[in-house]
Amino acid sequence: MRARAEAxxxxxxxxxxxxxxxxxxxxxxxxAEEKLCFSIPRQEFLExxxxxxxxxxxxxxxxxxSLDAQSDMERWIVSELVSTGLQVExxxxxEPIWQGVERRIRSRRGAxxxxxxTEEMYAALRLHGSHELxxxxxxxxxxxxxxxxxxGPFHPRKPDQRxxxxxxxxxxxxxxxxxxxxxxxxRLVIEKxxxxxxxxxxxxxxxxxxxxxxxxxxxxxxxxxxVAAPDRMD
Amino acid sequence: xxxxxAWAVLGASLLVGTLGCVxxxxxxxxxxxxxxxxxxxxxxxxxxxxxxxLEEGGGLSSDVALATYLDGVAAxxxxxxxxxxxxxxxxxxxxxxxRSAFATANGALYVSTGLLASLENEAQLASVLGHEIAHFTExxxxxxxxxxxxxxxxxxxxxxxLTAAGAGIGMLALPLVILGDLVVGTGLEAATxxxxxxxxxxxxxxxFQRLAGAGYDAPEGARVFTHLREELVAEGAExxxxxxxxxxxxxxxxxxxxxxxxxxxxxxxxxxxxxxxAIQSVLLENLRLDLALARRAPAHAALERHLSxxxxxxxxxxxxxxxxxRERGGxxxxxAVRHYLRALELAPTHKExxxxxxxxxxxxxxxxxxRPYFTRYLAADPGGVDRELVASYLEPEGHARSR
Numbered sequence: 292m293r294a295r296a297e298a299x300x301x302x303x304x305x306x307x308x309x310x311x312x313x314x315x316x317x318x319x320x321x322x323a324e325e326k327l328c329f330s331i332p333r334q335e336f337l338e339x340x341x342x343x344x345x346x347x348x349x350x351x352x353x354x355x356x357s358l359d360a361q362s363d364m365e366r367w368i369v370s371e372l373v374s375t376g377l378q379v380e381x382x383x384x385x386e387p388i389w390q391g392v393e394r395r396i397r398s399r400r401g402a403x404x405x406x407x408x409t410e411e412m413y414a415a416l417r418l419h420g421s422h423e424l425x426x427x428x429x430x431x432x433x434x435x436x437x438x439x440x441x442x443g444p445f446h447p448r449k450p451d452q453r454x455x456x457x458x459x460x461x462x463x464x465x466x467x468x469x470x471x472x473x474x475x476x477x478r479l480v481i482e483k484x485x486x487x488x489x490x491x492x493x494x495x496x497x498x499x500x501x502x503x504x505x506x507x508x509x510x511x512x513x514x515x516x517x518v519a520a521p522d523r524m525d
Numbered sequence: 526x527x528x529x530x531a532w533a534v535l536g537a538s539l540l541v542g543t544l545g546c547v548x549x550x551x552x553x554x555x556x557x558x559x560x561x562x563x564x565x566x567x568x569x570x571x572x573x574x575x576x577x578x579l580e581e582g583g584g585l586s587s588d589v590a591l592a593t594y595l596d597g598v599a600a601x602x603x604x605x606x607x608x609x610x611x612x613x614x615x616x617x618x619x620x621x622x623x624r625s626a627f628a629t630a631n632g633a634l635y636v637s638t639g640l641l642a643s644l645e646n647e648a649q650l651a652s653v654l655g656h657e658i659a660h661f662t663e664x665x666x667x668x669x670x671x672x673x674x675x676x677x678x679x680x681x682x683x684x685x686x687l688t689a690a691g692a693g694i695g696m697l698a699l700p701l702v703i704l705g706d707l708v709v710g711t712g713l714e715a716a717t718x719x720x721x722x723x724x725x726x727x728x729x730x731x732x733f734q735r736l737a738g739a740g741y742d743a744p745e746g747a748r749v750f751t752h753l754r755e756e757l758v759a760e761g762a763e764x765x766x767x768x769x770x771x772x773x774x775x776x777x778x779x780x781x782x783x784x785x786x787x788x789x790x791x792x793x794x795x796x797x798x799x800x801x802x803a804i805q806s807v808l809l810e811n812l813r814l815d816l817a818l819a820r821r822a823p824a825h826a827a828l829e830r831h832l833s834x835x836x837x838x839x840x841x842x843x844x845x846x847x848x849x850x851r852e853r854g855g856x857x858x859x860x861a862v863r864h865y866l867r868a869l870e871l872a873p874t875h876k877e878x879x880x881x882x883x884x885x886x887x888x889x890x891x892x893x894x895x896r897p898y899f900t901r902y903l904a905a906d907p908g909g910v911d912r913e914l915v916a917s918y919l920e921p922e923g924h925a926r927s928r
């Protein structure tokens with residue numbers, strides 16, 4: 292019974308995901324979508340980025356997402372990127388270097404853990420953290436995945452219908468902090484919208500299955516992946 | 526079923542009803558104590574929340590001299606019209622690289638650093654502020670709210686113009702504000718997406734009167750929308766704001782051309798030098814924001830403008846080094862180094878240039894070349910938040926790693 296329910300859920304998830312993501316990847320929309328996603332010409336992105344570091348997935352504080360689910364998402368994001376031919380450093384390789392820089396900046400300002408971060412400290416962290424990653428891992432860019440609440444028209448046939456939805460957003464920054472890519476138009480709605488545009492309560496089972504998490508990870512990167520495999524879409 | 530003629534009568538009745546309701550909103554009267562309408566409270570709350578969020582969230586430019594200058598231009602335009610009303614007008618420069626400006630119901634006017642970096646003189650600034658002041662004094666947010674309440678279609682069309690273009694994630698991105706994003710769902714959307722055509726034309730007319738009445742050069746002020754449109758065409762982009770939309774700019778352009786023709790186009794104060802002096806720090810602050818969003822054309826334009834105003838600006842030469850290094854990478858590193866060194870000739874303790882040279886050499890594995898710059902950096906900024914880190918760069922590699 293449970294297996295059947297799970298299978299039905301998966302089938303529904305897949306079709307919902309396809310519905311929403313598919314609305315953004317029609318052939319006629321592809322050029323416009325890429326233009327929205329890439330803030331530099333795509334060709335230049337290809338030339339500049341070959342080694343990419345992936346940061347930890349950022350999750351809204353009130354969202355309940357298990358550490359296992361979070362790790363799954365990160366792992367699949369890495370594997371999707373690797374499948375495009377990119378050289379990728381995982382969050383576990385990035386984190387100790389970044390945290391080492393963070394610790395030293397924080398310790399300068401007093402007892403560790405009790406320091407309120409100022410813009411000056413963030414600026415120093417960005418500069419020196421990126422410097423260390425570039426120097427030690429030879430990275431060209433950093434991908435920051437996050438789950439965010441985004442307002443917008445999410446129904447493909449009802450653009451006037453406004454909603455706010457949880458989305459998996461991927462951003463790529465160069466090592467100077469310039470935003471190179473953001474899956475803005477091709478964001479994937481985690482909260483389900485069925486074929487009639489009715490939003491479904493999915494929070495209890497949000498990201499409930501491993502396969503679903505994998506769909507999300509793949510689809511959130513589909514324009515970026517399209518750089519290497521333009522027609523591939525799960 | 527209604528016949529077509531009946532539809533027209535019904536439509537006209539609804540229109541008259543709508544306009545009647547809208548016309549019931551009075552302008553802010555000089556000398557008369559201002560009283561809010563019951564349905565205006567939400568607009569004030571949203572305005573106060575926005576003002577607070579921007580102040581507390583680091584969304585406003587910290588340039589005090591600029592703030593004083595902007596308030597001075599607004600004061601010249603409003604004259605004594607707010608005396609006795611209990612209202613105050615203030616202008617806030619927002620760290621938003623897109624070209625935007627709007628007014629909220631409580632008298633706060635917002636101008637983006639992107640727009641300030643784009644305008645050419647004080648008359649153009651006065652033209653934009655005059656238009657926004659008119660939205661405030663004529664209470665257009667309230668009037669638009671009532672129009673929207675009676676016309677679902679208008680409300681929807683306005684909201685769909687908004688785009689989510691913000692950048693700001695964790696510790697990686699430079700903090701910046703996209704005003705269009707910030708007002709979604711607050712009731713202030715019309716201020717950023719543009720009002721109805723009639724309200725915009727009213728703001729054009731009253732704004733133009735204020736511009737000319739304050740002694741500004743009317744032709745130069747009227748030229749601002751042409752200037753903005755030409756810049757957008759040259760950059761090949763539209764921006765997430767009505768000042769960055771070609772049709773909206775074209776409407777303003779035509780409207781101001783009519784007003785100018787009726788006015789006779791008398792010349793007045795352009796304020797070129799005053800404006801250039803006031804915005805130098807904004808040019809560089811906005812350049813950083815432009816770079817964060819890979820907006821190269823405006824970043825280059827701002828840098829050239831800054832250096833042509835002050836060819837011996839160490840900050841300007843540092844940024845020329847940064848642009849060279851960031852955009853052209855390895856092939857142009859020598860050129861970038863020359864620009865950093867030029868900055869240090871002009872200001873030997875320029876911290877960013879010292880650090881940039883040190884880090885650049887360290888990344889190349891040239892620790893010997895990096896060392897003097899790190900040493901000078903530590904001397905120039907003994908209390909810096911990154912002191913311990915930079916000091917560690919001077920230690921032998923193994924020793925630094927083991928700590």
